[in-house]
Every structure is written in C-alpha cells, then in structure tokens.
Amino acid sequence: MDTRPDAWIVLLAVLGMSGLIGCRNYQHAQILSATDKDMVGSHQAGAATWKPLIDEAVVRLLARSVDSVETVSYTTPVGLSVRTVCFAGVENRSSEPLGDFREQIYEHIDSLVGQSPHFQMVSRRYVEAAMKEIRCRPDALILPANQRQLQASLERVDQPFDYLLFAQVTSGTTDINGDYQRDYLLTLELLDVHTGVAIKESAQLRKGYHKSYLGRLRYELTSRR
Amino acid sequence: MSLVFRRAVLLVLWCLFTSTGCQTTAKFQERMISAYDRGEADEALSQLECLADRRDNEPDITSLNRAILYLLDFRPESAIRELEFSRKRLDYLQQVNVTEQAVSALNDDSSVAWIGHDFERRMVDNLQVIASLIQNDDDVFALASRGMNGVFADERILNRSRTAVESNESETVLQSDPVPARFAANRMTAWLAAASSSERILDADVTDRLMQQVAVWEPSGNTGTDALQTLGTRSSRDSGTLQVVTLAGRISRWKSKQIIPTTAALLLADRVLSVTSDNSLPPTNVPVRIARPVRQHYQPTFLTHISVAGEKPKRGRLLVDLNAAAWDAWQAGRDQQIARAVVRRVVKKGVVYGAGNALDVRGGSVADLLLNVAGLFWEAHEQADLRQWNLLPAAVEVVQMELPAGNHRVNLQVFPSNQQASGIPADQVELPVTIEDGRNTFVVCFRPYSRLAGVQCSRPADR
Known part of the structure; x- marks a missing residue:
C-alpha cells in the first residue's frame, strides 16, 4: 500500500515528461536585422557563403578591368569610358545544387557590376530572349559563330555588346571520416568579343561540415594544435 | 463484480x-x-x-x-x-x-x-x-x-x-x-x-x-x-x-493481412504464462493484422x-x-508495423494481467473469464491501418x-x-x-x- 503514491508520482512524471518531449510544435520565424549574422547552412552553401563570395569576386574583377580592359563601347561627355556587357548567366559546376540562390547570385552580380560607372549591363530580359531565339546555351557562347548570332539578335533590338560576362561556381570536397571541408570558388570571366582577350577573377571560401557537434568540437581541438 | x-x-x-x-x-x-x-x-x-x-x-x-x-x-x-x-x-x-x-x-x-x-x-x-x-x-x-x-x-x-x-x-x-x-x-x-x-x-x-x-x-x-x-x-x-x-x-x-507466425508465437507465449501464473491471460485468438497494398x-x-x-x-x-x-514502402516498413502490433498485444495483455492482479482475481473464476473476454474484445477491436x-x-x-x-x-x-x-x-x-x-x-x-x-x-x- 505504501508504494502506491510513489507509483502515481512516477506515472505522472512519465506522462508529464512525455507530454513535454512529444508535443508537436509550430514553425516560427523572425526578421533578421542588418546587424544579425547570416545563418550558416548545415548541409550546403547559403547566404553566409555566397554573399561574401559575390562581393569579393565582383570587386576584384572591377578593380582589374578598369586598367586591363581595352575595348570601350562609348565615352561619356565627362570622359568616362563605358563598356557594354552581356551577362551570360551563372554556371554551376559544383557538387551542390544552387536552388533558388542561383537567381540571387545572378541578380547580385548583375546589380553590382551595373553599379560601376565603367560598365553598362544589357538587360537580362533582352539576353534571355535573344539566346532563346538562337537556341544557344551559355556554355556554347564561347564559339565565335554563336557570339555573332547573339550579337546580331541583340543588335536588332538596339542592344549591342562588347563583352560577355560568365560566372561559374565550382567546389572541392575533402572528406575526413564523414566530416568534410568544402571549398567554394566563384569565378567571373569577362571576355572581349572583339579581341578574344579575357580577364578572370575569383573568390574562394572554405566551409566545414560536421555530422555532429562532437565532430565540430574534435575538429576545433585538432586544428588548434 | x-x-x-x-x-x-x-x-x-x-x-x-x-x-x-x-x-x-x-x-x-x-x-x-x-x-x-x-x-x-x-x-x-x-x-x-x-x-x-x-x-x-x-x-x-x-x-x-x-x-x-x-x-x-x-x-x-x-x-x-x-x-x-x-x-x-x-x-x-x-x-x-x-x-x-x-x-x-x-x-x-x-x-x-x-x-x-x-x-x-x-x-x-x-x-x-x-x-x-x-x-x-x-x-x-x-x-x-x-x-x-x-x-x-x-x-x-x-x-x-x-x-x-x-x-x-x-x-x-x-x-x-x-x-x-x-x-x-x-x-x-x-x-x-x-x-x-x-x-x-x-x-x-x-x-x-x-x-x-x-x-x-x-x-x-x-x-x-x-x-x-x-x-x-x-x-x-x-x-x-x-x-x-x-x-x-x-x-x-x-488490405488487412494476418501475420500467422507472429500470432502463433504470441499464443504460445500467453499460454505458457497462463499455465505458470496465478491468473490467466486472454488467449491470442484474434490474429495480428497489418496493412498491405x-x-x-x-x-x-x-x-x-x-x-x-x-x-x-x-x-x-x-x-x-x-x-x-x-x-x-510497405516492405520497408513491414517489420516496424509487426513490431508495433506485437508491442500493442503485449501491453494489452499486460494491462489485463495487471487488472486481474490488482482485483485479486483467481484463475478459473467467473471474474477471470469476464476479464479474459473483455481482453479478447479489446484485442479484436484492433484493426490494421x-x-x-x-x-x-x-x-x-x-x-x-x-x-x-x-x-x-x-x-x-x-x-x-x-x-x-x-x-x-x-x-x-x-x-x-x-x-x-x-x-x-x-x-x-x-x-x-x-x-x-x-x-x-x-x-x-x-x-
């Protein structure tokens, strides 16, 4: 008889615990402020990877192209040399799908390069329509015949270009017993369609993926040595 | 009573x-x-x-x-x-x-x-x-x-x-x-x-x-x-x-499918327990059922x-x-389905056995029979999902x-x-x-x- 109250307490405790552990939860969200850090993707690259890569690669390309690029589309009345660029899209050669980030990468690069006073971007809508018309994939644009077809198609809508801009995402993976390091490389290539001269700049970011928190701890301890 | x-x-x-x-x-x-x-x-x-x-x-x-x-x-x-x-x-x-x-x-x-x-x-x-x-x-x-x-x-x-x-x-x-x-x-x-x-x-x-x-x-x-x-x-x-x-x-x-080997094993187990313990367990007359396309x-x-x-x-x-x-999908989840059905039977039999013990019901009495019938109904009510x-x-x-x-x-x-x-x-x-x-x-x-x-x-x- 004395053990019965104890049994009830144990039963209530078990039910209470199970209720706490086993309740279903609704999804929640919050707005991130400008000072909040980007969230780091647990399985693949996200905002924390792509944003700094884009910024670095574009800044490098712009800095180099001001001096290196020779062909000029036109000069403004104040003497500023402007080059017209046709952005041929982002090619994903990495081992991860870019998902909806692909569009973001395109738009970020397009806007950042377009903000430079030395470059004028051909609208994406013109580029897509022209490439669809001639049925030319971005990777086939390296062929002069395809370039001429694209040029002709864009000239018909009064949008000639002098440079082709290619963006490429690649990755390299190092596996260590299930945990792995993945290096992401964003390469921007600006090709002068008149001379065939290209300048290339890239930015790299390394990221470690761990199966568990213990794996991360183990990595941090060993990497300090 | x-x-x-x-x-x-x-x-x-x-x-x-x-x-x-x-x-x-x-x-x-x-x-x-x-x-x-x-x-x-x-x-x-x-x-x-x-x-x-x-x-x-x-x-x-x-x-x-x-x-x-x-x-x-x-x-x-x-x-x-x-x-x-x-x-x-x-x-x-x-x-x-x-x-x-x-x-x-x-x-x-x-x-x-x-x-x-x-x-x-x-x-x-x-x-x-x-x-x-x-x-x-x-x-x-x-x-x-x-x-x-x-x-x-x-x-x-x-x-x-x-x-x-x-x-x-x-x-x-x-x-x-x-x-x-x-x-x-x-x-x-x-x-x-x-x-x-x-x-x-x-x-x-x-x-x-x-x-x-x-x-x-x-x-x-x-x-x-x-x-x-x-x-x-x-x-x-x-x-x-x-x-x-x-x-x-x-x-x-x-459709519902009977799992005969599992049912037989459970029947054997409950008969052994019924013979060796003071009060009996409901027999596994109702076969264990799982759902199958x-x-x-x-x-x-x-x-x-x-x-x-x-x-x-x-x-x-x-x-x-x-x-x-x-x-x-059925084949992949079949073992889990059977395991859940077995656990369920064990729990149900355990509850009936526990109730018999708590009420001090002796084996072979009318109360024991009623308890077993209730247990059987409880098990029979169970259906495949x-x-x-x-x-x-x-x-x-x-x-x-x-x-x-x-x-x-x-x-x-x-x-x-x-x-x-x-x-x-x-x-x-x-x-x-x-x-x-x-x-x-x-x-x-x-x-x-x-x-x-x-x-x-x-x-x-x-x-």
Whole structure:
C-alpha cells in the first residue's frame, strides 16, 4: 500500500515528461536585422557563403578591368569610358545544387557590376530572349559563330555588346571520416568579343561540415594544435 | 463484480457502435471512389462532402482527395490551396506526439495522426506543380524548387544508408544500384522541375542536372530517362514541345493481412504464462493484422494514344509507378508495423494481467473469464491501418512531342491495353493547343479507368 503514491508520482512524471518531449510544435520565424549574422547552412552553401563570395569576386574583377580592359563601347561627355556587357548567366559546376540562390547570385552580380560607372549591363530580359531565339546555351557562347548570332539578335533590338560576362561556381570536397571541408570558388570571366582577350577573377571560401557537434568540437581541438 | 460485468457490456456495445460507424463511412468512400472512376467530379465531390461530415472521417485524407477532385473539375487554384493546406498539416503532424503513441499502444495504429508515406507527401508537391502548370502561373519555379529540396534531402539519406551498408557489410552495395521503388515519386519531381527550368535557356545547365536527377531516381524496369528529354528550349528553333501527362488508374488499395507466425508465437507465449501464473491471460485468438497494398505494380487495362495531325500516334511512357512505390514502402516498413502490433498485444495483455492482479482475481473464476473476454474484445477491436490517399493515380505517364510553334489539334484516344491503336476507341478527346517557341505546353489528363475524365491544357487554342 505504501508504494502506491510513489507509483502515481512516477506515472505522472512519465506522462508529464512525455507530454513535454512529444508535443508537436509550430514553425516560427523572425526578421533578421542588418546587424544579425547570416545563418550558416548545415548541409550546403547559403547566404553566409555566397554573399561574401559575390562581393569579393565582383570587386576584384572591377578593380582589374578598369586598367586591363581595352575595348570601350562609348565615352561619356565627362570622359568616362563605358563598356557594354552581356551577362551570360551563372554556371554551376559544383557538387551542390544552387536552388533558388542561383537567381540571387545572378541578380547580385548583375546589380553590382551595373553599379560601376565603367560598365553598362544589357538587360537580362533582352539576353534571355535573344539566346532563346538562337537556341544557344551559355556554355556554347564561347564559339565565335554563336557570339555573332547573339550579337546580331541583340543588335536588332538596339542592344549591342562588347563583352560577355560568365560566372561559374565550382567546389572541392575533402572528406575526413564523414566530416568534410568544402571549398567554394566563384569565378567571373569577362571576355572581349572583339579581341578574344579575357580577364578572370575569383573568390574562394572554405566551409566545414560536421555530422555532429562532437565532430565540430574534435575538429576545433585538432586544428588548434 | 457487477461493475466489471457492466463495463464489459459497455465495451462490447462501444465496439459494435464504432464498427457500424466505420461501415457507413466506408459506404460514402466507395461511392466517392466509383464516381471518380466514372469521371464524375461533381458526384464524387458531393460524396466527399458527405464523408467529410462524418465524425470518424480522416480530415487530411479528405482534403487530399478533394484536391484531386478539384483538379479533375478544372479548378487548379482550389487544388493548389487545398494541397498547400495539406502540406502544412502533414509537415506539422510528422513530428512525433508521445501522447498519440501511448494511445496507439492501447488501441491501434489509426490512433496516430495520418501522415502518409514519403511518396504520398512527394506527390502532394508534384500535384501542386501540375496544378500550377495548368494555371500557367509564376509559382511553378518556386513549387518545383521546393519539391527538389525534398528530393536532394532524400538523396543525402540514401547516400548515407548506402555508405553505412558499405562499411558494415562485406557485400558491397554499389552507388549504381537502382534506387528503391518507394522513392519513385522523386523522379516525377525532378522531371517537373526540369520541364520548368527548360524554358529558360540561361538555366540550361540546371536542366541538365535535373535530368540527371530523373535518371538517379529511376527504379529498374522504368522508361529510360533518354526518352524524356524533349523539353522547352531543347527543341529546334521556332518549335516548342507538347507534354501530355496522364494520371492513370487509381492507386492500389491497402488490405488487412494476418501475420500467422507472429500470432502463433504470441499464443504460445500467453499460454505458457497462463499455465505458470496465478491468473490467466486472454488467449491470442484474434490474429495480428497489418496493412498491405493489394497490387505490386501498375498493370494498365487501358492505354492512352496521343496523336497530332500528320504524326504517328504515341503511347504514354511510364514516369512513375505509384503502386510499386506503395508496395516498396510497405516492405520497408513491414517489420516496424509487426513490431508495433506485437508491442500493442503485449501491453494489452499486460494491462489485463495487471487488472486481474490488482482485483485479486483467481484463475478459473467467473471474474477471470469476464476479464479474459473483455481482453479478447479489446484485442479484436484492433484493426490494421488501412488509411490511404485513395484517389492518388496508380501511375503517371508522359508523352512528349516537338511541334512547330502555332496552333495544333491534339487527339487523345483510349484503347484497351491488349488492342492496337485502331478500331473504335473506348474514349477520345480532341483538344486545340497552342505551341510557343521554346516553351512547354502541358496537357494533363485523368484516366481513372477507361474514360478520359478530365483533360486540361496550359495553353489552349481557340476552337
């Protein structure tokens, strides 16, 4: 008889615990402020990877192209040399799908390069329509015949270009017993369609993926040595 | 004593009451299904609403069936809304609820909220994309991308399990082995996403990757991925593509199956315990039951032949066999289903045994007999979980055609599968469609049995 109250307490405790552990939860969200850090993707690259890569690669390309690029589309009345660029899209050669980030990468690069006073971007809508018309994939644009077809198609809508801009995402993976390091490389290539001269700049970011928190701890301890 | 007797009588009455309710629900369900098979969307919807009013109705399954009927009834926007609602509900219900699990240990698997199998949840995404394609709206890309997130997550799980098998067993499982059929719906997700991206030539490499995914999720014996490549801007200049997607048949029913070896083992165990202990246990007279799909594969009784003026008729190619997916999903979860049933029996017998001990009931007494009868009724009330998304098609077939941009008349004819495409068809529909340069025109048709129940087009032409 004395053990019965104890049994009830144990039963209530078990039910209470199970209720706490086993309740279903609704999804929640919050707005991130400008000072909040980007969230780091647990399985693949996200905002924390792509944003700094884009910024670095574009800044490098712009800095180099001001001096290196020779062909000029036109000069403004104040003497500023402007080059017209046709952005041929982002090619994903990495081992991860870019998902909806692909569009973001395109738009970020397009806007950042377009903000430079030395470059004028051909609208994406013109580029897509022209490439669809001639049925030319971005990777086939390296062929002069395809370039001429694209040029002709864009000239018909009064949008000639002098440079082709290619963006490429690649990755390299190092596996260590299930945990792995993945290096992401964003390469921007600006090709002068008149001379065939290209300048290339890239930015790299390394990221470690761990199966568990213990794996991360183990990595941090060993990497300090 | 009289209290025990009254409770036993109440238990019997409750069992009778609930089983009668189930029969009425089943009647409405049968009527809805047969109306769907005849292609009568209005009648099926009205039967579904009668079903929805039933107390023992499963609201999430009703919602999904309603979405299919909306699609059949040319109401894609309502279908998208219904599917989105169901998707959120299923996401929420997928989290484990211990209270439900505890109740299910005392009752049966149907006490746990229905969340469907993985392939059914993937089909929610796929049908949303289909509805969006018919509506020709801008959400196709977002819906297809969302579906692909699930597919890539499945790929990670599959790769992890393959790696585990490789490291644990001497027998090597190759990466090139065909994927289990329960993942087949992923193939449709990837194909729909490829179709969506194929209209944007700047995303040509994305389309390539998605077509690789179509190949990755191809179970053995299915149509090769090479036959599914005619998409969007992959067509010649001044041409577009026609994609006829047929939602064929109706998915295999699940039926209750007796597990005789498990039942025999339990009977043996309870007899040994009954002999060795003071009071007896209810005998395992009621066999342990689990749910199992009836059919292993999709076997078409009728086939759809699609032709455009001057072109040779084409037969649908199998994109997804959902009967095979259901069968494989059952096989993958069979052991768990049996284990749950055994645990449930043990718990029930334990409760009856505990009650006998607590009431100080001696073996062979009337009270012991009543307790055992109550225990038997309790066990007999347990049923296999036969809940399923009833109106899901048994298979999805695709026909692709590259056609010059402009208006065309598409002829869809249904013939018995053992008959050539000649003579009088069981049903036929002629549909005027517009083909746009570098774009896909989707024709979605339902063929539950021999009739083309609903034929819809993303770019219809003026008749």
